[in-house]
């Protein structure tokens with residue numbers, strides 16, 4: 001196939017045919033474009049007779065959600081395939097296998113995970129995933145520890161940082177998460193019913209200070225290789241398996257940004273309950289499940305990260321200096337809390353929203369969910385540097401749920 005152009009379904013089939021380890025030569029293949037994200041084309045190619053299939057993901061030279069007026073680098077396909085390969089080595093079984101990367105067509109060919117569901121949809125449908133905290137804490141601990149100065153050769157790490165310089169995708173995050181929600185920006189999008197909330201965000205100096213500090217860390221702290229967009233739409237799940245996809249925002253940044261993303265998206269679902277539950281008891285039970293999952297994620301992450309540090313640490317003084325590990329883990333928790341809050345706020349007033357809340361058809365119920373999400377998000381941002389335990393974050397969510405009335 002020649003130089004870059006967006007593929008059609010037939011061309012996608014022809015490329016997939018080349019994967020002879022997946023498809024029998026001459027097989028009748030079927031192609032469907034299934035991309036529902038903000039940025040890329042995703043083709044599902046299958047051989048219905050044999051039951052074999054794969055995914056072909058192609059970057060477009062612009063942001064699909066906005067159109068050609070928002071050009072976007074094709075290099076993100078390289079970042080995504082390289083990040084998937086790194087994560088696959090560090091967290092085996094928790095990301096799809098990459099079969100092939102084609103730089104010219106900005107194409108990643110990977111394992112089909114259609115037997116899983118996108119976790120955001122699973123949560124909306126009140127699914128429970130008892131192994132999720134175990135799996136995602138392993139993904140986070142392994143990928144973050146072994147790409148940081150604590151767990152890898154520090155000279156090699158600097159070279160890795162260079163490979164994952166991702167300025168255009170980082171700029172999206174810097175704007176959409178750490179700037180636009182706090183000013184009257186053109187990209188913002190919110191229901192008129194909550195204009196008072198949006199305007200309050202634009203005028204809250206205490207909040208702006210904390211957002212500026214979190215933004216500074218996002219801009220400057222090359223702590224570890226992040227997934228960079230770890231929301232529940234980037235996680236495929238079923239009861240016995242968790243698979244992280246879509247790391248095109250990967251770069252070396254502050255670890256708490258990834259952990260905070262997971263927690264923020266569980267809390268967005270927490271705020272949206274009610275509409276998705278049959279009655280008040282079901283709502284309380286599902287919220288308890290979400291809170292328990294958040295608690296478990298942090299506790300398991302903390303234990304696994306410390307254990308990796310004990311067994312595999314490469315940085316002498318950080319392993320022996322009294323109190324350093326506790327200090328590090330506490331700063332990590334504080335970042336997690338601050339970034340979780342930032343990621344909640346952006347999904348209510350910023351450009352890209354979440355189905356958990358936007359798909360609530362009843363305007364009053366949707367407004368309640370939005371106000372609750374903002375209340376939790378703002379409080380987490382304001383309290384981030386005072387956080388001492390995961391219970392502090394849980395307390396913020398629970399007391400907001402009790403005080404923001406429907």
Ligand SMILES: Nc1ncnc2c1ncn2[C@@H]1O[C@H](COP(=O)(O)OP(=O)(O)O)[C@@H](O)[C@H]1O
Nearest residue numbers: 035036037038039040042055111112113114246
């Ligand atoms: N490996 C995969 N297996 C099955 N479906 C996939 C896979 N990767 C992506 N998809 C489908 O394509 C959609 C968009 O993929 P995603 O990587 O999130 O794209 P974007 O970068 O545009 O957000 C997912 O929500 C999912 O439905």
Ligand SMILES: CSC[C@H]1O[C@H](OP(=O)(O)O)[C@H](O)[C@@H]1O
Nearest residue numbers: 037038039063065176229233352
């Ligand atoms: C203009 S991109 C907006 C938003 O979309 C990305 O998410 P996804 O690729 O999963 O659709 C990312 O969260 C960006 O901030």
